[in-house]
Amino acid sequence: MEFINAFVVSLQSVWNDSGFAAFTLGHGxxxxxxxxxxxxxxxxxFEPLLLGPIAFGCILANIPETGFFGEExxxxxxxxxxxxxxIFPPLIFLGIGAMTxxxxxxxxxxxLMLGAAAQIGVFVALAGAMVLGFTxxxxxxxxIIGGADGPTSIYLSTKLAPHLLGAIAVAAYSYxxxxxxxxxxxxxxxxSQKEREIQMENLRPVTRFERIVFPIVATIFISLLLPSIAALxxxxxxxxxxxxxGVMDRLSDTAQNALCNMVTIFLATGTGMTMSAESFLVKETLLIIVLGLIAFIGGTAGGLILGKIMSKATGGxxxxxxxxAGVSAVPMAARVSQMVGMKSKPGNYLLMHAMGPNVAGVIGTAVAAGTMLAMLK
Amino acid sequence: MHQPVTTNPFIIMLINMTVVFIVLIALMYLIKLIHFIDPTKPKEKKVETPAVVSAPAQPVETPAPVESNNEEIVAAITAAISSMGVTGVVKAIRPINRDGWKQSGRAFNMNY
Structure with a gap:
């Protein structure tokens, strides 16, 4: 009898400590x-290297009684x-810099102007969000989802609205x-078809001197102006x-491979871990997803409109x-420019031309984030 | 977090877009300055424009003999074309002065 009692009590205790006992519909x-x-x-x-760990982190975050966010x-x-x-977004940027x-x-x-124009999507979504009642x-x-830049989105949301991090990161990476x-x-x-068929002249060769001096000068100038994004x-x-x-190949290799992959695992899993039922299953999440789409479309349109103006101004x-491609999303957005250009006129290689606004978009989004931090934080 | 200077979204948009444009325009001039002071840049030579430039593009290029003696390369290119479902004989392999494919290949694996 005593054995059965002990057995039942133990089973009850295992059940009470299990996740099943605290499992809710929201977790499901x-x-x-x-x-x-x-x-x-x-x-x-769809972005498997990022969505994979985000998704797994989401599953882990919704298993009750794990104690992940307890005292210990x-x-x-x-x-x-x-x-x-x-810590992670700047380290991801280290890898991106080494790859770009x-x-x-x-x-x-x-x-660079195209990268700036594409930031209009950020502010269209900002205005929309405020109209919908967000602070x-x-x-x-x-x-900042409209900047199409995952690390910057995470960086800004942890500073300005950490409770929305999960929804913002998922919307950014999904889009x-x-x-x-x-x-x-x-x-x-x-x-127009005629505009899409424009073949651009080959880019001039860039010297090693320019490629080395640019990152140094850009860091000093932008960090002095917007210290809040100096880390990024x-x-x-x-x-x-x-x-x-050319003399730090080992560091370059580590930054763009091992380090970037490790930090991606941590950043993406950690982002998924923010998607708990309590913080994600709210109507704001749906609004964020809709606003993210508006931001992407707005940014794309902004870059294209300035592109048209520049096309006219330069005589085609x-x-x-x-x-x-000014919306960042390196190099996916540049590849889309290439794809649409090739469809309009086979042999029209736009990829490397689109990489200019594409990387300008990364800088532009960081600058937009820095300006907002300076204004709001 | 301190009280924001303004909560009017249109003023925020205006201020931010102005700052973004100013910073990137400044960066543009910095890049031009770097190019200007670059001691290693090659001296600009006056290249005589060949008549071909003004001529309209030829619709079809006359096949030229294969310019590579490397049979492995020829076989690999032929196999790649065949795998795309195109049948025929490779008549000419000429390097073209465009690096789109190379750059595309390099960019392929660097999504983030």
């Missing part, structure tokens, strides 16, 4: 969301610190993976210096399609 829905994101990542290959330190809590204290070739931008610096800080964090579906209709709508921009340019110096030397 969020685990389902995680599974759908995993499906999109693995089967549909554990690995998930440590990962969360990396996001809360803005700034030569197209240096060869045709006027394309100015929340609206700024939502708007970035959907760039090939979102942008082409806007590009077709805003450009400094890491981007440091990574690029590793790449271009610039194909306006490269303007859409």
């Amino acid at each position: 829905i969020m685990i389902l969301v995680g599974l759908i994101l995993l499906y999109l990542a693995i089967v549909k290959e 330190m554990n690995v998930m809590k440590a990962i969360n610190y990396g996001i809360a204290y803005e 070739d700034f030569s197209p931008l240096l060869a045709r610096p006027v394309t 100015v800080h929340e609206a700024a964090a939502i708007g 970035m993976s959907l760039v090939p579906l979102i942008q082409p209709p806007v590009m077709m709508l805003l450009t 921009l400094g890491c981007l340019m440091l990574g690029n210096l590793f790449r271009e110096s 030397k610039i194909n306006p399609l490269i303007g859409s």
